[in-house]
Amino acid sequence: MRLEYYENEKLLAHLEVFEKPNNIIYFGKLFSATQTALIELLKTLKQNYHDRTILGPIDNSTWFSYRIVSHSDNTPTFLMEPSNPLFYATALQTCGFIEKESYNSSITPLKAIHDPRADSVVKRLQKEDITIRNIRMDSFEDEVQKLYELTHNSFKNNPLYESISKEYFVSLYSAFKPLVHPELCKIVEHKNEIIGYMFAYLDTNRLIIKTTAFKPLKVSAGITLVLMEMMSKYALKKGATDIIYALMHNDNHSSKTAQKNAKVFRNYAVYEYTRQR
DSSP states (O other): OEEEEEETTEEEEEEEEEEETTTEEEEEEEEESSHHHHHHHHHHHHHHTTTSEEEESBSSSTTSOBOEEEEEOOOOOOTTOOOOOTHHHHHHHHTTOEEEEEEEEEEEEGGGGOOTTHHHHHHHHHHTTEEEEEOOGGGHHHHHHHHHHHHHHHHTTSTTOOOOOHHHHHHHHHTTGGGOOGGGEEEEEETTEEEEEEEEEEETTEEEEEEEEEOOOGGGTTHHHHHHHHHHHHHHHTTOOEEEEEEEETTOHHHHHHTTTOEEEEEEEEEEEEOOO
């Protein structure tokens, strides 16, 4: 279902509605030229679905575009980052929506990533028969298939998560293949079994950390530190100067640890409206 708002026969705002179980709807694919137009569109959304819990922006599921920028210090956007005028957040709040989930992106110089503990962690991991390798580009789709179950198990408890089929998962990740540097897609194995991976990509002079997923094993303690060290060295050789921890959930403890010396430059949110009963 698509909702639109016009003034003088000119389309100024639109969104799409996605039906979900448990009396919930998502709204997504949001566009508005002005704050006033967005407020009027959101009023219509609330009137049409007055008996539902409304969440958004989410383009049907969190496997697609979701969240809006709620605060920014005007750091240039990075590749695949949500982008919108800040009045989107103001309009949602004006219409009684509150933040349901909140996220942030932060930045720090690549040279600050070096950790003197990395070498000792590498030696310990080797003793534990843990290996780190690049993704195999000549069998990329097969490699991604192997990551499906691990990804699902790592993210299934995340807010708003919905499972998808393995085939769909492979098709989504295959779309990223042109961005992939094998050196920035690391697969971690323990006795030849995949136990984790980290995926990052380069955007001009910035290294973007996109996805990390690991089995909760004691033997792999410190692996993120090692992967960050390896990727940072590669990115520096490619001319990158900064690292961005992208779109991290504010309640993610591991991301807070990784970001401890980084500066938050953008905040994002998914909003919720529930009619008062």
